[in-house]
Amino acid sequence: MHPCRVLFICTGNSARSILSEATLNHVGKGRFEALSAGSQPSGRVHPAALEQLAALGMSTDGLASKSWDRFAQAGAPALDIVITVCDNAANETCPVLFGPFVKSHWGLPDPAATRDAEALGEAFRKAHALIIRRVTALLQLPVETMHRDELQQALDRIATITDDEATA
Structure with a gap:
């Protein structure tokens, strides 16, 4: 697995997933x-x-x-890890994805x-x-x-890192 290909998904693909992609x-x-990618892409990156x-x-x-549909099509790049960053607390709908990749949820507002x-x-x-x-x-x-x-366990532990720890 080199390089490890990671897909970050949120709803609009305009902020959290973009910040995650660029940072990694x-x-x-x-x-x-x-x-x-986004489950309902906004069509623009937030300024x-x-x-x-x-x-x-x-x-x-x-x-x-x-x-995110482009990553479910034939010929799409193989993914190793898929991380959703939607905020379940705000009742956002995170996509359900199927594939051989490891999945984790790193929700954030x-x-x-x-x-x-x-x-x-x-x-x-x-x-x-936090990202x-x-x-x-x-x-x-x-x-x-x-x-x-x-x-999987390590990614799920990373998901528990909080705002307080991010600013410490």
């Missing part, structure tokens, strides 16, 4: 290839997501809101749902801090040598 591609070069990534020097080239313009940037910084913490934990795993069950 930035820090996991060589070992990981990150992709993202605050692009601003957050640019502020940390992470590339935004090629980022686009797209449907949608910063794009923030309606207060002044709070929007902080919502994106907070969401991205960075979780991606950092993923990078520490020896995914190349882990058995499927071990990887």
Whole structure:
């Protein structure tokens, strides 16, 4: 498994999954290839997501809101890990995916749902801090040598990293 291909999925593929894709591609070069998609893609990447990534020097080239259907079609790239980042607490519908990949749910609130313009940037910084913490934990795993069950358990443990830990 080299590089380990990870698909991040959320509802609109405009914020959380985009931040996750760009972050893992930035820090996991060589070992990981990150992709993202949405169950109901918005058709655009949220400008605050692009601003957050640019502020940390992470590339935004090629980022686009797209449907997860493209990864279920014949000829789609083989996936090793699929991570949903929808927020079940907000009653978002996360897609049900079938395949030989390892699946985990790393739910987090949608910063794009923030309606207060002044709070929007902080919502994106907070969401991205949590994503960075979780991606950092993923990078520490020896995914190349882990058995499927071990990887599943490790990914599910990463999902329990909280906002408090992300900002500590």
